[in-house]
Amino acid sequence: MRPVTPQAPSPLECREVVSQLWEYLDERLEPESVVAIDEHLALCEGCRALAGFEKRLVGTLAGLRGRHTDPVRLREDVLAVLRQAGLRGNDSAESPA
Ligand SMILES: [Zn+2]
Numbered sequence: 001m002r003p004v005t006p007q008a009p010s011p012l013e014c015r016e017v018v019s020q021l022w023e024y025l026d027e028r029l030e031p032e033s034v035v036a037i038d039e040h041l042a043l044c045e046g047c048r049a050l051a052g053f054e055k056r057l058v059g060t061l062a063g064l065r066g067r068h069t070d071p072v073r074l075r076e077d078v079l080a081v082l083r084q085a086g087l088r089g090n091d092s093a094e095s096p097a
Pocket of ligand 1: 013014017040044045046047048
């Protein structure tokens, strides 16, 4: 008989956390995935900062969605928010004059 070693959850890698972050913030993940990400965020400053940023972004986007019904205006506002946040939009989407 072998001693039963409880299987420790393998620590999530940053890229796994990042790839699930939107779903995590959207509360669409399985409870155990949420726990795993919570644990990773508690230990990983980089992912925690990113999660905080995306959380604010989600809140901002939700606010925009409530304000606009016009998808074109909404898209412009979203791009403006992303630019303010220091992210570059898809350059190919905008042709410079
Ligand atoms: Zn990380």
